[in-house]
Amino acid sequence: MSLVSSAPWQALAAHQPTTADIRALFAADPQRFEKLSLQVGPILMDYSRQAVTEDTIHLLADLARHQDLAGWLDRMLAGDKINDTEDRAVRHMDLRASQPPADVQAVLAQMDAFVAANSYDTIVNIGIGGSDLGPQMVVESLRAFVPPGKRAFFVSNTDGTALADVLAVCDPTKTLFIIASKTFTTQETLLNAGSALAWARGHLGDTALQHFVGVTASPATARSFGLTDDRIFPFWDWVGGRFSLWSAIGLSIALTLGMDHFRALLAGAALMDQHFKTAPFERNMPVLLGLLGIWNTNFRGAVAHAVLPYAQHLHRLPAYLQQLEMESNGKGTDRTGRPVDYATCPVVFGEPGTNGQHAFYQLLHQGTIPFAADLIAVKQPMGPLNHHAVLLANCLAQGEAFLVGRPDPTRPPHQIFAGNKPTTTLLLDRLDPESLGALIALYEHKVFVQGVIWHINSFDQWGVELGKQLARPLLPELEGGPAAPHDASTQALVQALRPE
């Protein structure tokens, strides 16, 4: 039987109209916040502004049970190859376990020793996708913990200006380049790594490679780049790229913030893992976050999900979550290979508040697209300036405006706010390594929960392959080689771009 015609799905569809007006739900239940909020470690989740009641949550949890969420979690934890199209296990939780497996411990020890022995003032991480977005987001989020005189750059784009701009401000004698690539075959990364090595050789001659290390699941390929084993930090095929910041891919984090902070990040994630593995679905933060996404996407027609951090240092979180959610769950066929007949991952986007308020919130308040949003705020003031109350007031005001709106018929139409827009607020006690680790793990598990319910493989990414393949033969053409057949548009653009 298809998911859509299953009893729990049909029950949710029948129940949906009873929760359509969020304001009416507040009016009907003075205990609503107490019932629909949850504290786990340093994170308070308020989902009372979602179009749900406790009944909705029970029905959504029924759907999770129907889709065997507990069974899939057991299979993931047992190391089953649940990433079946790549024949791989999914074991990123092992990287942050309080007693990690021996191979994980060995690499942590290798990182410990390397961080203790090296005092480069500039770290340049060269990687892309999961080998860039995670560590970059973490280092940016924890800027308050970066010691004076240390700095990290993240170079991902093939556009040579990205690397050139960084090299222009680096002292080659004080810079370490980390080539971060699970496969060590990614075109963008190898191009940037080769150019960085040429630059370093120009300044340092034969000693240049002493300023390079590699992080990879393919050490043999890293060796062919010229790296010796002591300069290669391995990880494993059971760590998906977008789930890899907890592995040696986090070396840039460890070198910039220190190993203690890196371990605290792992501990924060482990706290969320423990909660995820043990709490009942109805009181389980990642399960709830995932189910609310299902509710908004599949039963309320949301096509977009806004990530709105009210913390400047979380400014890369939306970009990180774009890969985590959209590369994982942007799928149109289910695990049996059949096209799905229900929506999967919405478009994920965002910007820090208050910047977004002066850009795209207009569409959120008065546009025509159904969406949901996460507002993320931090209790403890950040930075030396006394701006925090203003920031938090804006966060609360936006949540309130999305909920209550201003449906005042005495006003002209352009001044009317419909309200009734669903949001979840995540309130962190502090923006520190533990809280950030817990927050990231929360979203990782949300993605897993949704993948299970949609019955898709969240851990492959075949949709990125075609473009890579088509780029290969285009390169010689753009460099003046013989023209090859393409669609008329591509052909004309090649002509416009070829050397005269």
Ligand code: F6P
């Ligand atoms: O975009 C596709 C992808 O495979 C991502 O999943 C991955 O994070 C990224 O490329 C980088 O891959 P690698 O770490 O192998 O260089």
